[in-house]
Amino acid sequence: MIQEFTLPDLGEGLPEAELVSWLVSVGDTVTLNQTIAEVETAKAVVELPSPHAGVVTTLHAQAGDVVAVGAPLISFELGGSSAHAAAPAETAEAEKLPPNLVGYGAAPAASGRPARRARGARSDSPAVDTAVLEAAPHDVLRETELAHEVPIERPRSTPPVRKLAKDLGVDLALVEGSGESGLITRADVEAYASRVAAPVTGPAAARPTSAAPAPGRDDATRTTRVPIRGVRKFTAEAMVRSAFTAPHVTTFHTVDVTPTMELIASLRADKSLAEHRIGVLAVAAKAVCLALSRTSSLNAKWDEAAGEIVQHHYVNLGIAAATERGLVVPHIKDADAMNLVELSDAIGALATTARAGKTTPGDMTGGTFSITNVGVFGVEAGTPIINPGEAGILALGAVRRQPWEYRGEIALRDVMTLSLSFDHRLVDGEQGARFLVDVGDILREPGRAMLLG
Known part of the structure; x- marks a missing residue:
């Protein structure tokens, strides 16, 4: 049986929320009350627990989408040999539970959530590098998975920073965060983008720089548009x-x-x-x-x-x-x-x-x-x-x-x-x-x- 889960009223009287990230994918088997997504309201980022145990069949929205309260969010297949469905009484009770409010900003550095697999994952990937990131009030050890198909955690950043990284073509998994608890900031993304930019050599390097944009240059690279959402x-x-x-x-x-x-x-x-x-x-x-x-x-x-x-x-x-x-x-x-x-x-x-x-x-x-x-x-x-x-x-x-x-x-x-x-x-x-x-x-x-x- 296919069961559809709609975006619930998060208790703030708000008509919509932005989907920050999915923590599950189509085909994943989830358990009752497992965290499946993070959504951002005007005041906080909220972790949504699953009201069902089953197999994810459809994700009705993508990260960055603004979803109205009551709109379809995710569908599950309940029962069958591929999933261990919750008892009807447990499922009904879970649907009554309010989502866990975990605050605002990026997701906590350590959450106990199952690691997500990067797209195009393969089983013969090489060993990954690790980096120790300084955070307050305590140091947090975070593994940055650089291989193509190693389970990775979503890099900690805010929606505007993720938008900037997308505009600049920067992979956030390669950026070291300097903010609280390893949070990736705009400055981190811009610094990384400037480091990996190819230097100009040869005769072109000696030419004076014009204040006017180069012919045919995309104006989108000269400005950044940040959606007015969330706390702002x-x-x-x-x-x-x-x-x-x-x-x-x-x-x-x-x-x-x-x-x-x-x-x-x-x-x-x-x-x-x-x-x-x-x-x-x-x-x-x-x-x-x-x-x-x-x-x-x-x-x-x-x-x-x-x-x-x-x-x-x-x-x-x-x-x-x-x-x-x-x-x-x-x-x-x-x-x-x-x-x-x-x-x-x-x-x-x-x-x-x-x-x-x-x-x-x-x-x-x-x-x-x-x-x-x-x-x-x-x-x-x-x-x-x-x-x-x-x-x-x-x-x-x-x-x-x-x-x-x-x-x-x-x-x-x-x-x-x-x-x-x-x-x-x-x-x-x-x-x-x-x-x-x-x-x-x-x-x-x-x-x-x-x-x-």
């Missing part, structure tokens, strides 16, 4: 919706954070806290949680449909993170209930998970206020855009050592600029200014947290 599409839609829905106001406050930097230095010197990397972001997060408890309008939501302002009595603190797939803002749930060490650990875990591509869609929803640390890029200030559904976002600028008035004299101090964007429907100017000064006062005198927390 979701982020763009969210930012446009926020910018044209919520009236943004941004205010700035520059503050002497020398005491905060001294506190951080003393905490890092404490051997009992050696496992906790407490930094300025953690202290600022604690300051934000304290300040939000005294300015509730910044921890609220404008519910247009209900005609209500929803005030939150908890803080789900978003921390903006730059990843290979774009900007994501996962949240620390109930951050207001955490102490400084717990916040620092939560931020570290959040960042590690985001860079490794394992943040789930649930971790990026339900936020009440966000922080973005633009200072890590050497930027002093900015005008951040509010995440939809939140009332404000705070940008932390770079900490600069500069002359500053201190106790009636000029001294070198550590100075930081705070930038607060807020929704003027929810927050009055006085409330935004009071919140920003409150945060600045805690960073200027972190000991105040002992009294105000």
Whole structure:
């Protein structure tokens, strides 16, 4: 019996998803709940488990195709001598199970999936080379199969990078990734393409290069077109919706954070806290949680449909993170209930998970206020855009050592600029200014947290 499996609703209310890769081929025998494909939604890459045990008869889409929810994805032959079909009760139960959400970005470096066989595989292939790739936080040993017919794992890369490699004629199996956990980046593909390009020799090498393209040159080699999909599409839609829905106001406050930097230095010197990397972001997060408890309008939501302002009595603190797939803002749930060490650990875990591509869609929803640390890029200030559904976002600028008035004299101090964007429907100017000064006062005198927390 042939059983067709359609793309399920992945629980995000999205009408479609992009098929990133097949992990099975026509003719393969699969078991119940075996991972058969990876699909990318606006928020995450999702591994799809098989709802049946049987033999794959048809793949209804190819990698890179955008498939609508409910559209045919794969067909199986159930029963018979060539497959061990699952019992009807097991199959029915499996169809009820939601797919495993494994985060966004490239697939994990080690997944336990059966190796895939390259096209044109033969059994007399020579031995393959291996390469040790440096990854964070641990080194990962990855075998790069260079022979024509050796089982290989799909090289870890994102859809835009795979598109670039295809345009440049680069085999990703031959490219060494420099990103997190061996992720292949655009720079890796471009560097490989430049290395294998044939050098120009002889008289032609001495000729001056013209700025104009050579006659008959394909314009496609001069530009790269990347489909607007996945996180980039979701982020763009969210930012446009926020910018044209919520009236943004941004205010700035520059503050002497020398005491905060001294506190951080003393905490890092404490051997009992050696496992906790407490930094300025953690202290600022604690300051934000304290300040939000005294300015509730910044921890609220404008519910247009209900005609209500929803005030939150908890803080789900978003921390903006730059990843290979774009900007994501996962949240620390109930951050207001955490102490400084717990916040620092939560931020570290959040960042590690985001860079490794394992943040789930649930971790990026339900936020009440966000922080973005633009200072890590050497930027002093900015005008951040509010995440939809939140009332404000705070940008932390770079900490600069500069002359500053201190106790009636000029001294070198550590100075930081705070930038607060807020929704003027929810927050009055006085409330935004009071919140920003409150945060600045805690960073200027972190000991105040002992009294105000």
